[in-house]
Amino acid sequence: MAFLHRTLFSASRAAAVKSQFRRSALPAIVADPFSRLASTMVPKLKDPSLFKQDVCYVNGEWVKAKSGKTFEVHDPATGQLIGTCPEFDAQDAEKAIKAAAAAFEEFRHRTGRERSKLLRKWYDLMVENADDLATLITWENGKPTADAKGEVTYAANFFEWFSEEAPRIYGDTIPSSVPGNRVFTVKEPVGVCGLITPWNFPAAMITRKVGPALAVGCTVVVKAPGETPYTPLALAELAHRAGIPKGVVNIITAAQNTAEVGQELTTNPTVRKISFTGSTPVGKLLMKQCSGTLKKLSLELGGNAPFIVFDDADVDLAVTGAIASKFRSSGQTCVCANRIFVQRGIYDEFAAKFAAKVREFKVGNGFDQGVTHGPLIHARAIDKVEQHVRDAEQKGAKVVLGGHKLPDLGPNFFQPTVLTGMTTRMAMAAEETFGPVAGLFPFDTEDEVVRIANSTPVGLAGYFFSRDLHRVYRVAEHLEVGMVGVNTGLISDPAAPFGGVKESGFGREGSLYGIGEYQVTKMITYGGMGKPLQR
Ligand SMILES: NC(=O)c1ccc[n+]([C@@H]2O[C@H](COP(=O)([O-])OP(=O)(O)OC[C@H]3O[C@@H](n4cnc5c(N)ncnc54)[C@H](O)[C@@H]3O)[C@@H](O)[C@H]2O)c1
Numbered sequence: 001m002a003f004l005h006r007t008l009f010s011a012s013r014a015a016a017v018k019s020q021f022r023r024s025a026l027p028a029i030v031a032d033p034f035s036r037l038a039s040t041m042v043p044k045l046k047d048p049s050l051f052k053q054d055v056c057y058v059n060g061e062w063v064k065a066k067s068g069k070t071f072e073v074h075d076p077a078t079g080q081l082i083g084t085c086p087e088f089d090a091q092d093a094e095k096a097i098k099a100a101a102a103a104f105e106e107f108r109h110r111t112g113r114e115r116s117k118l119l120r121k122w123y124d125l126m127v128e129n130a131d132d133l134a135t136l137i138t139w140e141n142g143k144p145t146a147d148a149k150g151e152v153t154y155a156a157n158f159f160e161w162f163s164e165e166a167p168r169i170y171g172d173t174i175p176s177s178v179p180g181n182r183v184f185t186v187k188e189p190v191g192v193c194g195l196i197t198p199w200n201f202p203a204a205m206i207t208r209k210v211g212p213a214l215a216v217g218c219t220v221v222v223k224a225p226g227e228t229p230y231t232p233l234a235l236a237e238l239a240h241r242a243g244i245p246k247g248v249v250n251i252i253t254a255a256q257n258t259a260e261v262g263q264e265l266t267t268n269p270t271v272r273k274i275s276f277t278g279s280t281p282v283g284k285l286l287m288k289q290c291s292g293t294l295k296k297l298s299l300e301l302g303g304n305a306p307f308i309v310f311d312d313a314d315v316d317l318a319v320t321g322a323i324a325s326k327f328r329s330s331g332q333t334c335v336c337a338n339r340i341f342v343q344r345g346i347y348d349e350f351a352a353k354f355a356a357k358v359r360e361f362k363v364g365n366g367f368d369q370g371v372t373h374g375p376l377i378h379a380r381a382i383d384k385v386e387q388h389v390r391d392a393e394q395k396g397a398k399v400v401l402g403g404h405k406l407p408d409l410g411p412n413f414f415q416p417t418v419l420t421g422m423t424t425r426m427a428m429a430a431e432e433t434f435g436p437v438a439g440l441f442p443f444d445t446e447d448e449v450v451r452i453a454n455s456t457p458v459g460l461a462g463y464f465f466s467r468d469l470h471r472v473y474r475v476a477e478h479l480e481v482g483m484v485g486v487n488t489g490l491i492s493d494p495a496a497p498f499g500g501v502k503e504s505g506f507g508r509e510g511s512l513y514g515i516g517e518y519q520v521t522k523m524i525t526y527g528g529m530g531k532p533l534q535r
C-alpha cells in the first residue's frame with residue numbers, strides 16, 4: 001500500500017522530472033509516426049511503434065474508420081497537434097462488437113489459468129514499457145511524468161491483481177429445500193462488454209475494467225476517450241504482443257461520433273454489459289439507452305467528496321492528506337476532495353499550513369523538470385474552474401492563493417487556488433469543480449458537518465481526520481458515500497472496491513467485488529438425487 005501511494009501520488013513532488021522534449025530534429029528510430037509532426041514538440045519514445053496513429057485495434061488487426069475520417073488530438077499543455085485518430089461510427093463499432101462476439105465463443109472456454117497467464121503477460125509488457133506509456137499519458141493528458149509513471153504502475157497492477165483472481169472463480173453448493181434435489185451455482189462470463197472510459201486516467205480506467213472482464217472470460221470493445229486515445233491504443237499493441245487472442249480486446253476511437261458509437265454499444269443486443277466511467281449526466285443517458293436490451297451495467301460517475309478535519313485531528317497529517325486528495329492530477333479525479341470542511345477551532349492553523357504547501361507547487365508542462373502540476377484537459381475545464389472561483393469570490397470567499405488562469409503557460413493552465421470563508425451558498429458546495437481549487441468551509445459540530453456532507457445527490461468518496469475512535473466509527477458509518485478515507489487522503493488501490501452510491505453510480509471496480517461485475521450466476525438443480533444406497 002505504501003508503495004502504491006508513493007508511486008501514485010508523491011512521485012511528482014519528489015522526483016526531478018527530466019525534460020523529454022526535443023524540437024525538430026528526430027533521430028532515425030523516431031521515423032514514421034512522428035515525421036509529419038517534425039516541426040512540433042515531440043516527446044521521445046523508446047519504442048516508437050507504440051504510437052498508433054490513424055488506426056484502431058479490431059479483431060487483432062489495425063484498421064481505419066470505414067469513412068476514412070479522423071479527428072485531431074492535441075497536447076493540453078502546448079495546444080500542439082499530437083496526431084490524428086480514426087473517427088469510428090456505428091458501423092465500425094458494430095464490426096468490433098461482432099469480432100468480440102466471435103472471440104467470446106472460444107475465449108469463455110479457456111481455463112482460468114490460461115486467462116491468468118495472458119493477463120500476466122500483458123502486465124509484464126506494461127511494466128517493461130512503463131516509460132513510454134507514461135510519456136504518452138503526459139503528452140495527451142498533461143499530468144507530470146512522475147504522476148504518469150504512477151498511473152502506469154496503478155494501471156498495470158489491475159492486470160496483476162486480476163491475473164491472480166482468474167484461476168480462482170468459484171461457484172456454490174447450496175443445500176436444497178426440496179428432498180433429493182442438489183443445487184449448484186456456476187459463475188459464467190456475462191458476454192461481450194462495452195467499456196467507455198474518460199481521459200483523466202487514460203490507462204488505469206481501462207485496465208480496471210478490462211482486467212476483470214478478461215479474467216472471467218468476457219471479451220471487450222473499449223471506446224477510448226477522444227482526448228487521450230494514444231495510451232489506450234498503445235495498450236492494444238501490448239495486448240497483441242501478449243498474445244491475447246484476436247477479437248478478445250478491441251479498442252476503438254471516436255470524438256464527434258462519440259454519442260453515435262455510445263448508442264451502438266448500448267443498444268446492440270450482442271453487448272451484454274456496459275461499464276462506464278465518466279460524468280453523471282452521461283451515465284444516466286447510457287443507462288436509459290441500455291434499458292432497451294436490459295444490459296448489466298456498472299456506472300462509476302461524478303463525485304463531490306467531502307474532506308472533514310475535526311479539531312481532534314493531527315493537523316499536519318490532515319494537511320498532507322488534503323493536499324494529496326485535492327490536487328492529485330490537478331484536481332481532475334472523481335475522488336478528489338471537493339469540499340474541505342475544517343472545524344472552527346483549527347481552521348486558521350489548517351488554512352495557513354495548507355496554503356503554505358500549495359505555494360510550493362510548480363505548475364508547468366508535465367515534461368519539464370520539477371513540475372508538480374500540469375494543465376487541465378481543455379478550455380471547458382478551465383471555464384468551470386474560473387466560474388467556481390469567481391462565484392465564491394462574489395459570495396464572500398477570500399482568495400488566499402491563486403485564483404486566476406496562467407495564460408503565459410498556455411490556455412489550459414490555472415493557478416493552484418486556496419479559498420477561505422466558503423459557505424454552502426457557493427457553487428463549489430453543490431458541484432464538482434474537477435480542478436485545482438481548494439475551498440475551505442468552516443464548521444462547528446459533527447452533526448452539522450455530516451448533514452452538510454451528505455446534502456448532495458452524489459456519494460463517491462468521503463474523507464475525514466480525527467483521533468477519536470468513537471467518532472471515527474460514527475462518522476464512517478454515517479457518510480453517504482461508497483468509499484471512506486479515515487486519516488488518509490488516498491484510497492485508490494487495485495485490491496480495494498472502488499465505486500459510489502446515490503448518483504455516483506453503482507457497481508464496484510478492483511478487488512474481488514470487481515470480478516462479479518462481469519459474471520452471471522447460473523443455478524443448476526439436479527433432481528431425484530440423494531436416494532439412500534440399496535444395501
Ligand atoms: N467514478 C469514477 O470512477 C470516475 C472516474 C473518472 C471520472 N469520473 C467523472 O467523469 C467526469 C469527468 O470526465 P468527462 O467530463 O470527460 O466525462 P464525460 O461523461 O463527458 O465523458 C466520459 C467518457 O464518456 C464518453 N462519452 C461522452 N458522452 C457519451 C455518449 N453520449 N455516449 C458514449 N460515450 C460518451 C466520453 O467520450 C468519454 O470517453 C467527472 O464528473 C468525474 O467525476 C468518474
Ligand SMILES: O=CCCC(=O)O
Binds near residue numbers: 200333334335498
Ligand atoms: O478519477 C477517477 C479514478 C481515480 C482513481 O482510481 O483513483
